[in-house]
Amino acid sequence: MVAPAKSSLRVESRSRAAVTQHAHLAPAAIQGLEVLSLPVTELAAYVRDLVERNPLLDFDSDGFTVAVEDLLQEDVDAERDEWADSDAAFRPPARTRQQEDGFDVGRLRDECSETETLACHLRTQLDGAVGHEVPLVLVNAIIDCINDDGYFDGSLPMICAEQGCEMEAAERALTFIQGLTPRGVGARTLRECLLLQLDDDAPLADTVRLMIEESLEDLADNRTTKLMRAYHVSLDDLAVIRRVIAGFDPRPGASFSQRKDTVYVIPDLVVERRGASFAVRVTGELSERLVRHDEYEALVAASGDAGAASWLADKRTEADAALANVAQRKRTLFRFGMYLLEAQYGFFRQGQAAMRPLTMQQVADGLGLHVSTVSRIVADKHILTPWGTYPLKHFFSTALPATGAGGTSAALSSLAIKERIKALVAAEDARRPLSDAAITEALNGEGVEIKRRTVAKYREALGIPRQSQRRR
Numbered sequence: 001m002v003a004p005a006k007s008s009l010r011v012e013s014r015s016r017a018a019v020t021q022h023a024h025l026a027p028a029a030i031q032g033l034e035v036l037s038l039p040v041t042e043l044a045a046y047v048r049d050l051v052e053r054n055p056l057l058d059f060d061s062d063g064f065t066v067a068v069e070d071l072l073q074e075d076v077d078a079e080r081d082e083w084a085d086s087d088a089a090f091r092p093p094a095r096t097r098q099q100e101d102g103f104d105v106g107r108l109r110d111e112c113s114e115t116e117t118l119a120c121h122l123r124t125q126l127d128g129a130v131g132h133e134v135p136l137v138l139v140n141a142i143i144d145c146i147n148d149d150g151y152f153d154g155s156l157p158m159i160c161a162e163q164g165c166e167m168e169a170a171e172r173a174l175t176f177i178q179g180l181t182p183r184g185v186g187a188r189t190l191r192e193c194l195l196l197q198l199d200d201d202a203p204l205a206d207t208v209r210l211m212i213e214e215s216l217e218d219l220a221d222n223r224t225t226k227l228m229r230a231y232h233v234s235l236d237d238l239a240v241i242r243r244v245i246a247g248f249d250p251r252p253g254a255s256f257s258q259r260k261d262t263v264y265v266i267p268d269l270v271v272e273r274r275g276a277s278f279a280v281r282v283t284g285e286l287s288e289r290l291v292r293h294d295e296y297e298a299l300v301a302a303s304g305d306a307g308a309a310s311w312l313a314d315k316r317t318e319a320d321a322a323l324a325n326v327a328q329r330k331r332t333l334f335r336f337g338m339y340l341l342e343a344q345y346g347f348f349r350q351g352q353a354a355m356r357p358l359t360m361q362q363v364a365d366g367l368g369l370h371v372s373t374v375s376r377i378v379a380d381k382h383i384l385t386p387w388g389t390y391p392l393k394h395f396f397s398t399a400l401p402a403t404g405a406g407g408t409s410a411a412l413s414s415l416a417i418k419e420r421i422k423a424l425v426a427a428e429d430a431r432r433p434l435s436d437a438a439i440t441e442a443l444n445g446e447g448v449e450i451k452r453r454t455v456a457k458y459r460e461a462l463g464i465p466r467q468s469q470r471r472r
Helices: 016-020 027-037 040-053 076-083 105-112 118-123 136-143 156-163 167-178 190-196 205-214 216-220 224-231 235-246 294-303 306-343 345-350 360-367 371-378 414-426 436-445 452-461
Strands: 010-012 057-059 133-135 269-274 277-282 290-292 382-385 388-391 399-403 409-413
Touching: 027 306, 027 371, 040 057, 040 290, 040 306, 118 136, 133 136, 133 167, 136 156, 136 167, 156 167, 156 360, 156 371, 190 205, 190 216, 205 216, 205 224, 205 235, 216 224, 216 235, 224 235, 269 306, 277 306, 290 306, 306 345, 306 360, 306 371, 360 371, 399 414, 409 414, 414 436, 414 452, 436 452
Parallel strands: 010 133, 269 382
Antiparallel strands: 057 290, 269 277, 382 388, 399 409
16 A cells, blocks of 8 residues: 655644634533434434433323424524524534544544445544644545545535635645545546646656646547647657556546445425425424423422432423424524525526525525534435435535626526536537537527636536547
C-alpha cells in the first residue's frame, strides 16, 4: 500500500463540548434539536427505546389520553424563540455516533478487515494525521460524501452550514483528504482526479498538466495533429504523455468493496395531489402513538413510597420532554414541508425542469429558524412526491442568471438546467450529436447565461457521453 501523502495541514480532534461551550442551551433544548435531526427510521428506534426505559411511556393501544397531538398546541412563536438564535453554536453528534476524542483506529481496522470499503480505508489513515489543523468532524463529513468511484459529490456550502464552519476550513479538509490514498480520491471532476495523480517529476509533467486542464477531450478523441501543434510536441513526446495519463486511475475508489446493506428509504414527508392542489403530511405512525401511562403513575402514587415518588417525578419529566420533542419535530417538519411546497411549487406540478434555486438561508429566513436548524431538518431525510422519492437536500441548488420574458433578469436552478441539457441531447440527431459548444449556444439562446465548461461539467454529472461517443 502506498503511504499517505504528507501534508502541512493539521487535523484536530476536538470534543463537541468545545464547540458548544458558548451555546448556553438547556439540556432539554439540546435533546429537542437531536430529536429534530432524526430521520423517521431512527425516530422509531428512539421512541421504542424510550418505551423500554420509561414505564410511564407506552404506545396508544388502550386509549391513554396524554398523546403527542395534545402537545401540538404550542404556538409557532414559542418554537421560533427556542430555536431561532440558541441553535447557532449547537452541533449534534455525528451520524456515525463516533466521538472525536474516542476515535479508535485500531477498532475501525478490525471492523474493516474482512471487507474494506473506501470510507473505512480513508478513516484508517486518519490516526497518523491527528495534530493537523483541520477539524476531524469536517474530514468525516466529507468522507461521507465520497461516492463509490472515489469522487466528492457533496456540497461544501451545505457541509459548512451543517457544521457551522467557514468555507476555507471545509476546503482545507477536502485538500487533506485529497492527499490520502488511493491517489485521486476526493476529486470533484475527472480532470481534478487525474491532476491529483500527477507527480511533479513525471516525464513532461508541465505539458501533461496543461493537456489535462485544457485538452482532455482532444486526447480521448486522438486528435494527434491538433495536440502536436497546440503544445509544440513531437509524436514521440505525445506517446510519452499518453502513457503517463494511461497510468492514472479515473475511478480510484472502484477497487474497494462496494458491499452495502440494502437500505429501504422511508420518506419523512409526503406531498400528494389532492385534486387541483397538494397536501403535506409528516410520516411516523409509531411516534404519533407515543403516550404517557397515567395508570402506572397512579399506582406508584398510591404506594406512599417517597423514594418511588422521587423516581417517578424524574420519569414524568423525561416522558413529558420526549412527548414535547416528538411533537415539536412533527410541527417543524410540517412547516418546512409547507414552505418547500410553496418555494418549489413548479417542481411538484411539472417536475425537475421547473425546479427553482433555493438555499438553506432562504428557508431559515422564511421560517424564522437558524440556518443550522434547517440543515438539521434536511440531513438524512427524504420526501415522497408525485415524481418519486428524493432526499430533502435535492431541493437546494445553485442559481444561474437568465433572461426572462421581456428581457427581465431571472435565475434558474442548476437542476433545471441539467434537465434542459438532457432534453437537448435526447432530441439531437444521433448522426450529428450536439457538441458542448452547441448546447451552450442553445442555452444562451434561451436566455440562460452559462459557459461551455459548466455545460461540460453538468453533462458529465448526468453521465452523458461526449459528442464523439454519442455519434452513431
